[in-house]
Amino acid sequence: MxxxxxxxxxxxxxxxxxxxxxxxxxxxxxxxxxxxxxxxxxxxxxxxxxxxxxxxxxxxxxxxxxxxxxxxxxxxxLDKRAMHIGENPVYYQKYGKEGxxxxxxxxxxxxxxxxxxxxxxxxxxxxxxxxxxxxxxxxxxxxxxxxxxxxxxxxxxxxxxxxxxxxxxxxxxxxxxxxxxxQDFLDVGYKELTIPPNEDGSHKLDKNSFHIWPRGKFMFIAMPNIDGSFTCTLFLPFEGSVSFESITDKSEARAFFKTHFPDVSGYIENLAMDFFKNPTSALVTxxxxxxxxxxxxxxxxxxxxxxxxxxxxxxxxxxxxxxxxxxxxxxxxxxxxxxxxxxxxxxxxxxxxxxxxxxxxFIEMSSKTADPMFLLQKKIEKRFAERHPDKWIPVYSRVTFSDRPYAEALALGDAQEAIMQKIMKMPDIEEIWDSQQVELEILDALAAQRSNEVSRQP
Amino acid sequence: MxxxxxxxxxxxxxxxxxxxxxxxxxxxxxxxxxxxxxxxxxxxxxxxxxxxxxxxxxxxxxxxxxxxxxxxxxxxxLDKRAMHIGENPVYYQKYGKEGxxxxxxxxxxxxxxxxxxxxxxxxxxxxxxxxxxxxxxxxxxxxxxxxxxxxxxxxxxxxxxxxxxxxxxxxxxxxxxxxxxxQDFLDVGYKELTIPPNEDGSHKLDKNSFHIWPRGKFMFIAMPNIDGSFTCTLFLPFEGSVSFESITDKSEARAFFKTHFPDVSGYIENLAMDFFKNPTSALVTxxxxxxxxxxxxxxxxxxxxxxxxxxxxxxxxxxxxxxxxxxxxxxxxxxxxxxxxxxxxxxxxxxxxxxxxxxxxFIEMSSKTADPMFLLQKKIEKRFAERHPDKWIPVYSRVTFSDRPYAEALALGDAQEAIMQKIMKMPDIEEIWDSQQVELEILDALAAQRSNEVSRQP
Structure with missing residues (x-):
């Protein structure tokens, strides 16, 4: 052409x-x-x-x-997330299907x-x-x-x-x-930090993972580079009790990392230096x-x-x-x-x-990860998607591994959320979450949505 | 000070x-x-x-x-609106209480x-x-x-x-x-037009009214000046079948006014001239x-x-x-x-x-004035407010005749709307709208909202 x-x-x-x-x-x-x-x-x-x-x-x-x-x-x-949560060992979440x-x-x-x-x-x-x-x-x-x-x-x-x-x-x-x-800014800013490679050029953390340290109001992530280093990003509120504003010198930066990200404390000297060398940037929609x-x-x-x-x-x-x-x-x-x-x-x-x-x-990561009901909901969705991969495509997969329009992914997410809102109101959902009853309820709700869609067509 | x-x-x-x-x-x-x-x-x-x-x-x-x-x-x-609707004579809506x-x-x-x-x-x-x-x-x-x-x-x-x-x-x-x-623009623009005074300096329309010609997608208004003239504003979509774009010469402007605003057609020569003299302006939030x-x-x-x-x-x-x-x-x-x-x-x-x-x-005026259920809802609200002026302050009054914060007026409006949504779902509301049953239902809903508010306080 x-x-x-x-x-x-x-x-x-x-x-x-x-x-x-x-x-x-x-x-x-x-x-x-x-x-x-x-x-x-x-x-x-x-x-x-x-x-x-x-x-x-x-x-x-x-x-x-x-x-x-x-x-x-x-x-x-990167075929998986590596979740660094508290004192627990790292656990992994696969992003999608094989490959x-x-x-x-x-x-x-x-x-x-x-x-x-x-x-x-x-x-x-x-x-x-x-x-x-x-x-x-x-x-x-x-x-x-x-x-x-x-x-x-x-x-x-x-x-x-x-x-x-x-x-x-x-x-x-x-x-x-x-x-x-x-233009709308978040109250959270970010700062680039680096984890250097090992002396032999290899990576200090698992190379094929997107590393995440979720901490509610703030978060640390690390992504690998081909030279063995990791480019890391600290997302942190600009102001408040734990914030960019509240960290004023290297020893405070070191203490912050030691408290909240103990498993990267081995590399802290570098992080604390970067912390004051690199600018704090804002996030805008x-x-x-x-x-x-x-x-x-x-x-x-x-x-x-x-x-x-x-x-x-x-x-x-x-x-x-x-x-x-x-x-x-x-x-x-x-x-x-x-x-x-x-x-x-x-x-x-x-x-x-x-x-x-x-x-x-952003909202999900910063305010919902501590909510046990939200985590339960995610568990139910995951279980159902595993059992019915044709009926429940996770929105993340739709966005990341397909080329269908983003607007469709958003609508799909809203439809799934509407179903899950009902499921989460089922009595004793904490006990029955893994039951056939819940599975059938979701199937019914999906069928009802589908028939609604069909009947909306002229 | x-x-x-x-x-x-x-x-x-x-x-x-x-x-x-x-x-x-x-x-x-x-x-x-x-x-x-x-x-x-x-x-x-x-x-x-x-x-x-x-x-x-x-x-x-x-x-x-x-x-x-x-x-x-x-x-x-201006103590009232003067509504110019279709071929009917003008009818008046008082803005508030006496004075x-x-x-x-x-x-x-x-x-x-x-x-x-x-x-x-x-x-x-x-x-x-x-x-x-x-x-x-x-x-x-x-x-x-x-x-x-x-x-x-x-x-x-x-x-x-x-x-x-x-x-x-x-x-x-x-x-x-x-x-x-x-910054968000409406698809509707506006143009200033003038109705001149009578030869004796008096006003051509009732002087103490805000004159409105609501026409769904567009609207004409006139407000009096002390010199006997009216400053008028035509609100009209920029594009579309009836729009600023679709009116290209004076005869089209004249026909537009004759068709949609017949009772100001006596002043049309002037309006058609102003139409091309004055700019079309945009409306922004x-x-x-x-x-x-x-x-x-x-x-x-x-x-x-x-x-x-x-x-x-x-x-x-x-x-x-x-x-x-x-x-x-x-x-x-x-x-x-x-x-x-x-x-x-x-x-x-x-x-x-x-x-x-x-x-x-704007939404109300441009898209809801033709909806009979919306007009019925307004009639029910008006009737109730007349009977219980202490319990139902119209939002318009709260905004216009009080100095309580706008945010309170908005919240009040939302609370009233929530009640009316329920009322409008009552069976046969078209028949029973003026009944004691509806009145009691609104009173109950107001009481429930009040007790909810009280219980939310610490």
Missing amino acids: MQIPKDIAIVGSGLVGSLLAIYLRKLGHKITVFDRRPDIRTVEFSGRSINLAMSNRGWKALREVGIEDIIKKIAIP EAIWSISRGVLNRKMIDLAEEAGVQFRFNEKVWDIKLPQAKLFTGESEKSEWQEYRFDLVFGCDGAFSRIRHKMQRRSRFDYS MKCYPWTYWDKVALVGDSAHAVVPFYGQGMNAGFEDIYKLYQWIGRYGDDWEAIFRAYQEDRKPNADAIAELSYRN | MQIPKDIAIVGSGLVGSLLAIYLRKLGHKITVFDRRPDIRTVEFSGRSINLAMSNRGWKALREVGIEDIIKKIAIP EAIWSISRGVLNRKMIDLAEEAGVQFRFNEKVWDIKLPQAKLFTGESEKSEWQEYRFDLVFGCDGAFSRIRHKMQRRSRFDYS MKCYPWTYWDKVALVGDSAHAVVPFYGQGMNAGFEDIYKLYQWIGRYGDDWEAIFRAYQEDRKPNADAIAELSYRN
């Missing part, structure tokens, strides 16, 4: 910007990527990242342009590789060039040293804003009338609409829909945007107005759905 | 900006008001305004600084008077001076011809952003981390938080909480902000950090509540 060649600018050389560049080059376009930051291949990576979890949607988008295998070489498959895994990748390592691949495909990168303004109807970009300096003007046929949650391109669209927009302007400008990835990281789907959703955009190009050829319209109408409800699912996962 | 005098800037010379200036002058401060637009007293007013409905909260704020009586002279009391009214004021006339009063109080106005940037920690303002021109720098002790829904001051706060923000920065900067009025106009409370809420701010000054003296903290924590839930109430009124 080739299109009438266009002169296209992409603002942002992150993961979404560089993958989109590869896609559009394959379609025959001239591509210039602007980034306000220096070339990530020439600098140390930031220290404010959470490792990425590539899952089905991400891989599918890479496969389409033939780079799945290259990227798999820098990724580590299903999410893949841990360092954001920096992946981004460098993607830029290499885009350059090989013929994409031109303009690093250290800051875009300050855009004239939307003419797809004109203005760049310069500072907001008030002399600006250079570029005119393109199309501009894609892949410049992240705090997108400059969206910022300009946002000032137009009838542009819906929201950003929604907006529309995502496009005429046949000139479109937002893709975080600039259109930033989510909190608790479902590991931020990058996957951005890559799926590109994959879907490509499908619409296949359908509408060179009619960019039709392509953009279909793209945003297709993706918006799914972006909203993954935002909601990601936020719910 | 006097405070340690401060050098204070207010950005925006609208209604909230000028009233706040009067309040702060009374406390002994030096006040400079910046406005990017020319002095409203020297120019024709914009043609994109909806007349204001001053109600209890607004009057109370004016009374506190002794200007209620002056403003009442330019306002007209309760909302007051119609032209925004332009009121704003001019408020600026006069502020100037008399010693406030300095700097019109035609555009604020482009603010350094929040230093309360420094930057003004100039354009965003990229040379800027003049001013340093103040405090800055108040009263620059409306698209506030420049908030815009700067919004770019900070952990600033929650949302804007929420944000926090509203203040240290002891330096605070947002007041629409810049902190813009609501859709369907409850007539936008200005009243802004004036109440000022009244409450003044109460907190009385409490905390010169501790501006404490004042600002208390102000935003006090006002935020109430701003959210009036935003929700205003949005619900």
Whole structure:
């Protein structure tokens, strides 16, 4: 498939910007990527990242342009969660069926590789060039040293804003009338920390696990890198009795880790150092609409829909945007107005759905993990899903290991939750949870939902 | 009450900006008001305004600084709605009890008077001076011809952003981390139109009524001015079969009015002219938080909480902000950090509540007025409120004629709605709606809610 060649600018050389560049080059376009930051291949990576979890949607988008295998070489498959709870030994939860895994990748390592691949495909990168303004109807970009300096003007046929949650391109669209927009921050922030490799280069914890230390109001996670290290993330309230604010020096940081994460206390010296070296970052859910302007400008990835990281789907959703955009190009050829319209109408409800699912996962992890009734509910669901894998697809699997729309996964989750609300009200559910009675009750409720659905059809 | 005098800037010379200036002058401060637009007293007013409905909260704020009586002279009391429905003669709905009214004021006339009063109080106005940037920690303002021109720098002790829904001051706060923000537009826009006075200067429609022509998806309203004219507002979808988009010339505009508003067709020539002279404006709900920065900067009025106009409370809420701010000054003296903290924590839930109430009124007017069950529900509520005025305060009255917090009014409305949901499910409710059975059922439900409330208290 080739299109009438266009002169296209992409603002942002992150993961979404560089993958989109590869896609559009394959379609025959001239591509210039602007980034306000220096070339990530020439600098140390930031220290404010959470490792990425590539899952089905991400891989599918890479496969389409033939780079799945290259990227798999820098990724580590994680087929299970490793739960570090209290004094107990670690216990493991398989993610899915045999062969299903999410893949841990360092954001920096992946981004460098993607830029290499885009350059090989013929994409031109303009690093250290800051875009300050855009004239939307003419797809004109203005760049310069500072907001008030002399600006250079570029005119393109199309501009894609892949410049992240705090997108400059969206910022300009946002000032137009009838542009819906929201940004909502969590009271929990995060900080990147590192567990170094053993001296022989091997991993200090099980390599093929997503390690989690859930602690109610806060949480620590660790994801492996190919160099033997783990990129860890501490999620912690900004303020309060146990919070970033309350940890003011290294000895307090050390005490905090010793108290709450005793099984990583062997690496604490390093963690306590990182704690004060690395910044504390905020977590935001950003929604907006529309995502496009005429046949000139479109937002893709975080600039259109930033989510909190608790479902590991931020990058996957951005890559799926590109994959879907490509499908619409296949359908509408060179009619960019039709392509953009279909793209945003297709993706918006799914972006909203993954935002909601990601936020719910945060609530679940931070406030429900201590609730015995919630844990019992999860146990009942798990048991039922094992017995009836065709009838009860866990929402996590639907999101992570399928390519069905996120909005469907959200609806599926709501339907399952409605059933479980009834089940949890059964008398003596604590005693009978593993009984045939409960199993039949769920089956009945599922059948009732199905017949309702059928009767709703015209 | 006097405070340690401060050098204070207010950005925006609208209604909230000028009233706040009067309040702060009374406390002994030096006040400079910046406005990017020319002095409203020297120019024709914009043609994109909806007349204001001053109600209890607004009057109370004016009374506190002794200007209620002056403003009442330019306002007209409206004690009822005049409903223009179909071919029927107009029918009237009293707003409240004897003596309760909302007051119609032209925004332009009121704003001019408020600026006069502020100037008399010693406030300095700097019109035609555009604020482009603010350094929040230093309360420094930057003004100039354009965003990229040379800027003049001013340093103040405090800055108040009263620059409306698209506030420049908030815009700067919004770019900070952990600033929650949302803007949501309706698919319905509005246009100002005018019904001129009779030749003898009298009003063409009943002068002491708020005139409404509800038409489901769209609506026309008219509010009187002291010069005998009416400022009218047409609310209409932007797109669709009957929409701003679908009316493309004067004859289509004339036909639209003739079809849907036959009893104003005598004035149609004028309306059709205004239709193309005046802009079509959008309606937005804007929420944000926090509203203040240290002891330096605070947002007041629409810049902190813009609501859709369907409850007539936008200005009243802004004036109440000022009244409450003044109460907190009385409490905390010169501790501006404490004042600002208390102000935003006090006002935020109430701003959210009036935003929700205003949005619900839009939904009610645009989609429920055609639903016979909804109209029956309103009839039952009205009947019950007449019989038990102590037990059922209509939410409209609570919002409009009391000074109890908006959040309480919203909660009251939810509690009433929960009761009515049950009532509407009573068998044969269409037949028995006016019976003692229904009355007793509502009384029981109210008693049950009350005893629930009591039992929830510790």
